[in-house]
Amino acid sequence: MTGDDSREEPTANETGTPVPDGGAAGADDVALDPWGSSSVSDYRKLFEEFGIEEFDEVLEEVPNPHYLMRRGVIFGHRDYRPVAEALQNDEPAAVLSGFMPTGDPHIGHKLVFDEIIWHQQQGADAYGLIADLEANSARGMSWEEIDEHARDYLLSLLALGFDPEEGELYRQSENRELQDLAFELGAEANFSEFQAIYGFDGETDVSHMQSVVTQMADILYPQLEEPKPTVIPVGPDQDPHVRLARDLAERMRFFKVSEAYASFELEDEERALVAAFYEELEPAEFDDDTLRCTHVADALAETPLADLETDADTLSSVLTKLEEAGMEPVRPRTRFFDRRATEDAFDALIDAIDGEKRVYENHIDAFEIDRAEAEELAREIEVDNGGYGFQPPSSIYHRFMTGLTGGKMSSSVPASHISLLDDPEEGYNKVKSATTGGRETAEEQREKGGKADECPVYELYAYLLSGDDDEFAKEVYDECVGGERLCGGCKEQAAELMREFLAEHQEKRDEVEELLEETDIELESPRRR
Numbered sequence: 001m002t003g004d005d006s007r008e009e010p011t012a013n014e015t016g017t018p019v020p021d022g023g024a025a026g027a028d029d030v031a032l033d034p035w036g037s038s039s040v041s042d043y044r045k046l047f048e049e050f051g052i053e054e055f056d057e058v059l060e061e062v063p064n065p066h067y068l069m070r071r072g073v074i075f076g077h078r079d080y081r082p083v084a085e086a087l088q089n090d091e092p093a094a095v096l097s098g099f100m101p102t103g104d105p106h107i108g109h110k111l112v113f114d115e116i117i118w119h120q121q122q123g124a125d126a127y128g129l130i131a132d133l134e135a136n137s138a139r140g141m142s143w144e145e146i147d148e149h150a151r152d153y154l155l156s157l158l159a160l161g162f163d164p165e166e167g168e169l170y171r172q173s174e175n176r177e178l179q180d181l182a183f184e185l186g187a188e189a190n191f192s193e194f195q196a197i198y199g200f201d202g203e204t205d206v207s208h209m210q211s212v213v214t215q216m217a218d219i220l221y222p223q224l225e226e227p228k229p230t231v232i233p234v235g236p237d238q239d240p241h242v243r244l245a246r247d248l249a250e251r252m253r254f255f256k257v258s259e260a261y262a263s264f265e266l267e268d269e270e271r272a273l274v275a276a277f278y279e280e281l282e283p284a285e286f287d288d289d290t291l292r293c294t295h296v297a298d299a300l301a302e303t304p305l306a307d308l309e310t311d312a313d314t315l316s317s318v319l320t321k322l323e324e325a326g327m328e329p330v331r332p333r334t335r336f337f338d339r340r341a342t343e344d345a346f347d348a349l350i351d352a353i354d355g356e357k358r359v360y361e362n363h364i365d366a367f368e369i370d371r372a373e374a375e376e377l378a379r380e381i382e383v384d385n386g387g388y389g390f391q392p393p394s395s396i397y398h399r400f401m402t403g404l405t406g407g408k409m410s411s412s413v414p415a416s417h418i419s420l421l422d423d424p425e426e427g428y429n430k431v432k433s434a435t436t437g438g439r440e441t442a443e444e445q446r447e448k449g450g451k452a453d454e455c456p457v458y459e460l461y462a463y464l465l466s467g468d469d470d471e472f473a474k475e476v477y478d479e480c481v482g483g484e485r486l487c488g489g490c491k492e493q494a495a496e497l498m499r500e501f502l503a504e505h506q507e508k509r510d511e512v513e514e515l516l517e518e519t520d521i522e523l524e525s526p527r528r529r
Contacts, residue, residue, distance in 0.1 A: 056072070061084045113156060181224065249390040254382040277299050
């Protein structure tokens with residue numbers, strides 16, 4: 001999980017073949033590979049195939065939204081509402097993202113720097129990490145190289161406004177709490193899962209697999225002291241990490257809270273069938289006005305399979321369970337399933353549930369508490385009894401920046417990106433040489449307008465050069481597509497702004513050198529030889 005916007009091609013033995021959505025059916029068109037080979041050409045596919053939600057749907061709930069949010073650069077999210085709500089209500093929240101120090105920080109990384117800093121300014125606890133274990137294991141970087149690049153990332157993060165006194169900076173290799181958490185999480189994951197999600201095979205290094213578990217610990221690290229909504233700002237190629245972290249957060253919980261209709265356990269599709277028939281059937285039609293499992297089984301068996309919106313195996317399974325339960329009443333309840341609770345925690349939960357309840361060997365059924373209240377109670381009991389109580393981490397996704405040469409922005413292609421360490425004059429020249437979305441002639445440009453949506457130079461305005469000035473970004477866009485703005489003048493203006501930005505940024509980097517030395521982060525790895 002890194003905020004790297006450069007996407008160098010990995011070798012086959014680094015990651016294997018990228019697998020869409022862990023091999024999920026129907027996700028064949030977009031492969032999301034956290035180690036750099038992904039290139040998303042149609043972001044809409046991510047909504048359909050991976051369950052990423054459109055950020056516009058939650059934008060109105062975000063206090064003082066960042067310009068990257070307002071302009072659609074941050075285009076998607078996974079469960080961001082709890083974070084937005086916490087920020088609105090001045091409640092605990094956190095933001096974390098990591099940086100793999102494999103090269104110079106560039107303008108693509110600035111997107112993530114800005115997202116971390118904005119959340120910190122809105123009141124969230126902020127964490128910036130150097131993914132040095134990942135860089136060493138997955139990319140083969142030496143510790144000397146890692147140290148050099150890590151310093152550059154940290155200086156740029158501080159220069160852009162990260163407050164180290166209010167936030168935390170760390171290296172994976174030097175954080176013992178993180179490593180202990182990774183060890184615990186590793187007990188909840190297995191190779192088959194890694195194989196399905198990441199395409200790992202028999203040639204994959206064990207250290208590479210360990211780095212994945214470490215990244216899962218990174219994502220959950222902000223919740224070690226207390227559970228709280230946490231957002232991970234990344235590019236969409238990092239979504240496999242987020243999905244796995246959400247799964248592991250759930251597996252680490254003491255209790256699983258769900259809805260139930262009888263004393264036995266139902267799978268999600270089975271429960272949906274029983275719920276539907278509970279709503280449809282009238283208890284008054286049966287003896288003693290009570291709807292029982294055998295009644296639901298009879299009704300299901302009499303209904304054509306085509307009308308049930310399920311498959312034959314699911315129907316057979318739920319019928320078996322209902323028939324075995326026989327005359328047990330069907331009655332909605334909230335279930336606390338014992339996933340990995342201690343005996344003390346299980347007993348404490350029994351005592352804490354008010355009203356009618358039934359206690360079984362592996363679960364507790366409560367009849368007078370709703371789902372949301374039950375979730376909070378389960379988390380409270382867990383934390384009070386030594387558990388983590390993790391909330392599923394959220395994520396926001398920003399678009400990949402197009403390379404200045406028109407292809408992918410890659411650290412291995414110097415002309416495609418602008419490093420935050422580039423000499424300002426070099427940055428000026430790179431913009432002046434950039435590909436544009438302009439027409440072949442000035443006359444055609446004036447007549448038909450430019451293609452701002454396909455222009456790497458306009459991206460520079462929208463993502464960086466316009467800053468917080470939405471009116472300026474819109475003016476550049478409107479003038480381009482309206483034919484008033486020609487590419488020569490547009491690039492000249494962008495190049496001047498880039499030169500100014502780099503000069504100012506590098507001056508600030510010099511100013512925060514002393515601030516970096518005062519932080520707790522280890523700047524030189526003890527692993528160097």
